Amino acid sequence: xxxxxxxxxxxxxxxxxxxxxxxxxxxxxxxxxxxxxxxxxxxxxxxxxxxxxxxxxxxxxxxxxxxxxxxxxxxxxxxxxxxxxxxxxxxxxxxxxxxxxxxxxxxxxxxxxxxxxxxxxxxxxxxxxxxxxxxxxxxxxxxxxxxxxxxxxxxxxxxxxxxxxxxxxxxxxxxxxxxxxxxxxxxxxxxxxxxxxxxxxxxxxxxxxxxxxxxxxxxxxxxxxxxxxxxxxxxxxxxxxxxxxxxxxxxxxxxxxxxxxxxxxxxxxxxxxxxxxxxxxxxxxxxxxxxxxxxxxxxxxxxxxxxxxxxxxxxxxxxxxxxxxxxxxxxxxxxxxxxxxxxxxxxxxxxxxxxxxxxxxxxxxxxxxxxxxxxxxxxxxxxxxxxxxxxxxxxxxxxxxxxxxxxxxxxxxxxxxxxxxxxxxxxxxxxxxxxxxxxxxxxxxxxxxxxxxxxxxxxxxxxxxxxxxxxxxxxxxxxxxxxxxxxxxxxxxxxxxxxxxxxxxxxxxxxxxxxxxxxxxxxxxxxxxxxxxxxxxxxxxxxxxxxxxxxxxxxxxxxxxxxxxxxxxxxxxxxxxxxxxxxxxxxxxxxxxxxxxxxxxxxxxxxxxxxxxxxxxxxxxxxxxxxxxxxxxxxxxxxxxxxxxxxxxxxxxxxxxxxxxxxxxxxxxxxxxxxxxxxxxxxxxxxxxxxxxxxxxxxxxxxxxxxxxxxxxxxxxxxxxxxxxxxxxxxxxxxxxxxxxxxxxxxxxxxxxxxxxxxxxxxxxxxxxxxxxxxxxxxxxxxxxxxxxxxxxxxxxxxxxxxxxxxxxxxxxxxxxxxxxxxxxxxxxxxxxxxxxxxxx
RNA sequence: GCCGGAGUGGCGGAAUUGGCAGACGCAGCGGACUUAAAAUCCGUCGGGCCUCGGCCCUUGCCGGUUCGAGUCCGGCCUCCGGCACCA
Numbered sequence: 001x002x003x004x005x006x007x008x009x010x011x012x013x014x015x016x017x018x019x020x021x022x023x024x025x026x027x028x029x030x031x032x033x034x035x036x037x038x039x040x041x042x043x044x045x046x047x048x049x050x051x052x053x054x055x056x057x058x059x060x061x062x063x064x065x066x067x068x069x070x071x072x073x074x075x076x077x078x079x080x081x082x083x084x085x086x087x088x089x090x091x092x093x094x095x096x097x098x099x100x101x102x103x104x105x106x107x108x109x110x111x112x113x114x115x116x117x118x119x120x121x122x123x124x125x126x127x128x129x130x131x132x133x134x135x136x137x138x139x140x141x142x143x144x145x146x147x148x149x150x151x152x153x154x155x156x157x158x159x160x161x162x163x164x165x166x167x168x169x170x171x172x173x174x175x176x177x178x179x180x181x182x183x184x185x186x187x188x189x190x191x192x193x194x195x196x197x198x199x200x201x202x203x204x205x206x207x208x209x210x211x212x213x214x215x216x217x218x219x220x221x222x223x224x225x226x227x228x229x230x231x232x233x234x235x236x237x238x239x240x241x242x243x244x245x246x247x248x249x250x251x252x253x254x255x256x257x258x259x260x261x262x263x264x265x266x267x268x269x270x271x272x273x274x275x276x277x278x279x280x281x282x283x284x285x286x287x288x289x290x291x292x293x294x295x296x297x298x299x300x301x302x303x304x305x306x307x308x309x310x311x312x313x314x315x316x317x318x319x320x321x322x323x324x325x326x327x328x329x330x331x332x333x334x335x336x337x338x339x340x341x342x343x344x345x346x347x348x349x350x351x352x353x354x355x356x357x358x359x360x361x362x363x364x365x366x367x368x369x370x371x372x373x374x375x376x377x378x379x380x381x382x383x384x385x386x387x388x389x390x391x392x393x394x395x396x397x398x399x400x401x402x403x404x405x406x407x408x409x410x411x412x413x414x415x416x417x418x419x420x421x422x423x424x425x426x427x428x429x430x431x432x433x434x435x436x437x438x439x440x441x442x443x444x445x446x447x448x449x450x451x452x453x454x455x456x457x458x459x460x461x462x463x464x465x466x467x468x469x470x471x472x473x474x475x476x477x478x479x480x481x482x483x484x485x486x487x488x489x490x491x492x493x494x495x496x497x498x499x500x501x502x503x504x505x506x507x508x509x510x511x512x513x514x515x516x517x518x519x520x521x522x523x524x525x526x527x528x529x530x531x532x533x534x535x536x537x538x539x540x541x542x543x544x545x546x547x548x549x550x551x552x553x554x555x556x557x558x559x560x561x562x563x564x565x566x567x568x569x570x571x572x573x574x575x576x577x578x579x580x581x582x583x584x585x586x587x588x589x590x591x592x593x594x595x596x597x598x599x600x601x602x603x604x605x606x607x608x609x610x611x612x613x614x615x616x617x618x619x620x621x622x623x624x625x626x627x628x629x630x631x632x633x634x635x636x637x638x639x640x641x642x643x644x645x646x647x648x649x650x651x652x653x654x655x656x657x658x659x660x661x662x663x664x665x666x667x668x669x670x671x672x673x674x675x676x677x678x679x680x681x682x683x684x685x686x687x688x689x690x691x692x693x694x695x696x697x698x699x700x701x702x703x704x705x706x707x708x709x710x711x712x713x714x715x716x717x718x719x720x721x722x723x724x725x726x727x728x729x730x731x732x733x734x735x736x737x738x739x740x741x742x743x744x745x746x747x748x749x750x751x752x753x754x755x756x757x758x759x760x761x762x763x764x765x766x767x768x769x770x771x772x773x774x775x776x777x778x779x780x781x782x783x784x785x786x787x788x789x790x791x792x793x794x795x796x797x798x799x800x801x802x803x804x805x806x807x808x809x810x811x812x813x814x815x816x817x818x819x820x821x822x823x824x825x826x827x828x829x830x831x832x833x834x835x836x837x838x839x840x841x
Numbered sequence: 842g843c844c845g846g847a848g849u850g851g852c853g854g855a856a857u858u859g860g861c862a863g864a865c866g867c868a869g870c871g872g873a874c875u876u877a878a879a880a881u882c883c884g885u886c887g888g889g890c891c892u893c894g895g896c897c898c899u900u901g902c903c904g905g906u907u908c909g910a911g912u913c914c915g916g917c918c919u920c921c922g923g924c925a926c927c928a
Binding site for chain 1 (some may be wrong): 843847855
């Protein structure tokens with residue numbers, strides 16, 4: 001930064017500081033940003049992702065989210081909508097707690113400080129949030145209702161407790177650290193049964209306007225797959241059988257099963273281990289427990305396992321096959337066990353090769369095979385060679401060596417064998433999902449307490465709704481205990497309570513909820529954040545919801561958005577709300593990189609704060625620049641040099657407007673008709689462009705259109721008859737109106753100075769202009785003329801010239817004739833209003 | 842590995858979805874103003890030829906469709922994001 005003062009300051013009267021001070025005070029006094037709920041107007045709910053108020057404050061990167069939604073909100077207001085544009089704080093969470101542990105300051109205090117910083121920084125760029133609607137998820141008035149929703153889910157059978165694996169550091173200080181010894185502990189934790197909603201979560205993706213890639217990510221995450229469940233029989237070494245169900249999408253390969261693999265955590269491993277194998281098996285289990293998820297998940301790691309020394313029976317052919325355990329089988333997917341078909345599955349193939357297990361091909365490729373039209377079965381080519389495989393044949397084909405199912409196409413197997421299995425009670429068709437239930441328990445202090453009381457007699461009993469909130473106790477010491485329990489477990493006065501059901505002595509649940517719970521319903525609170533009768537005001541929600549436009553970073557593409565959709569569906573099913581999807585339209589802004597092209601971060605020292613740039617260039621410049629620097633979705637580097645161009649633009653606008661102010665009594669008599677038409681053309685063209693660009697989030701080209709309009713006005717301003725005309729005044733007024741949502745201060749100041757307050761007291765109360773397509777039609781059109789695909793001439797012709805006339809003009813053009821001479825015109829193509837193309841030979 | 846997205850001047854990026862590639866801006870260059878500089882204003886600004894009228898090349902690479910391709914199709918290369926043994 002060479003100078004502290006902006007470029008060219010003092011050259012004109014443009015003083016961004018003075019404008020900001022003057023207008024932000026006035027607007028606050030006038031209540032410009034107060035939400036209106038006027039029943040005669042349509043509503044528009046514009047929402048930013050719920051931010052976590054971090055101690056680092058805002059960088060200009062965050063503004064890449066907040067400025068565009070601000071522009072849209074202002075734009076929609078000017079277009080006559082009642083706009084709800086609120087802001088709140090996702091204030092519970094680990095960073096505040098960790099900071100508190102380090103500095104000894106209570107998270108509530110640091111949160112309050114951070115919120116104050118965020119609000120101050122948001123005000124710097126004059127975001128139009130209605131602060132009367134502010135919410136904070138860490139306040140009892142808010143989390144009372146988060147608890148209420150927990151109970152709603154509990155009552156509907158969607159909240160349950162189960163043993164789950166959790167990583168723990170041996171000394172209990174902090175988890176997920178690489179250098180300390182970690183191990184997995186089994187803990188009883190709370191889950192939400194989101195998997196019950198898999199189908200509506202998939203189906204309703206069709207009904208919302210979200211970016212395709214986000215919808216795909218959600219689909220992949222849910223991971224629906226159709227197949228069969230097949231119940232194998234496990235033969236216990238001590239005698240007797242156990243059911244050993246597996247899930248497969250390739251039931252067509254079932255006659256090729258040569259062994260089974262269970263996850264090491266599978267509950268039947270103990271029962272199915274033969275005594276001589278016990279030592280090896282428990283050593284293997286111990287070993288895989290130590291492996292991190294990453295190690296286990298890595299596909300290029302060699303697959304390992306050990307045999308249990310026992311056998312299973314394939315229900316379809318009665319064959320006895322050995323049972324193994326191997327940690328390439330995931331305990332959490334399907335039934336935690338797989339049938340292994342090495343001939344037709346890459347993983348099983350590698351495993352079988354390594355341990356010398358049998359490989360039996362049961363699918364042959366369809367090419368070369370013929371089909372029996374009557375039975376629909378395929379017939380193998382004569383003498384089908386079954387060579388030794390050097391890789392798994394994973395493509396679908398035709399079943400053979402499969403008893404009664406020989407000749408069946410892979411694609412039909414799920415249906416045919418599914419029905420067969422079902423009839424014999426050996427399994428059946430089944431749909432499986434990759435995603436799991438939502439683990440919400442956190443063994444942490446700074447979160448929303450789970451409203452449950454544990455009673456020896458009654459079990460887990462919900463806290464009655466009229467006793468909410470379960471208050472988070474004031475604590476000064478909330479280090480993790482190392483026992484795997486929440487710090488809350490050490491607060492006697494919190495833990496000891498009585499059972500709401502039987503009145504006997506009982507203990508409170510000490511886990512707190514995942515922060516995603518808080519952000520799964522916050523959008524319902526905004527319309528009436530003070531509502532005391534329930535989590536939200538039903539009337540206000542009926543009016544304002546669903547959210548029309550939701551904007552934030554792509555990092556929440558899956559979790560937050562999926563959880564919020566899930567809660568919404570539960571609420572809909574409970575009859576609480578009238579919509580199934582919370583966010584109609586979703587947009588993700590691209591990341592703003594540092595000037596060096598890398599992610600902005602404190603350690604790289606490339607963070608740009610709103611404070612420094614607003615101080616130097618003013619809010620209008622920063623806003624306009626953020627919109628201008630690239631397309632909304634893409635990541636773009638910040639540029640210290642380029643922003644000065646935007647600053648110059650603000651100066652130039654100020655300059656042009658003050659030097660040639662509109663005259664209230666101007667008239668168009670003295671202006672040349674051609675110039676008047678040109679001015680009118682530019683007014684309508686720019687209105688059209690800016691309107692469409694703001695609607696479609698193409699802010700960069702919208703700003704560019706305003707610059708072009710300015711350039712046009714500037715070049716016409718040399719003509720005294722122009723600047724004294726009424727058309728000039730209309731152009732200025734239009735320009736300022738279009739500029740208003742982007743650069744609110746400059747637009748308002750010019751609006752006042754040029755006397756447009758006689759139309760509207762504030763440019764921000766002015767109606768957004770419409771455009772007249774008729775004004776966009778010009779009398780003459782310029783046609784580029786292509787000969788054999790190359791531009792050879794350009795002709796200006798009357799717009800209403802017919803094709804024959806145009807053809808005559810084209811063929812008479814000397815430049816065109818140079819290229820057609822001595823040749824014949826084979827084809828003459830006219831794209832009306834765009835171009836002429838001729839093919840000559 | 843699989844699923845998404847992107848590759849356009851020195852730079853950030855436009856291009857009405859198949860129709861004048863490079864809008865708008867930054868940087869650069871030339872000029873005006875100035876004692877000088879900054880700021881400002883005017884001009885120029887993809888590359889190469891050139892007889893100053895133009896000609897040729899150019900949107901990651903190779904091929905195709907078309908009167909016409911940055912845009913569509915096929916095959917590669919590179920970068921970014923997500924998922925990652927899901928049976």
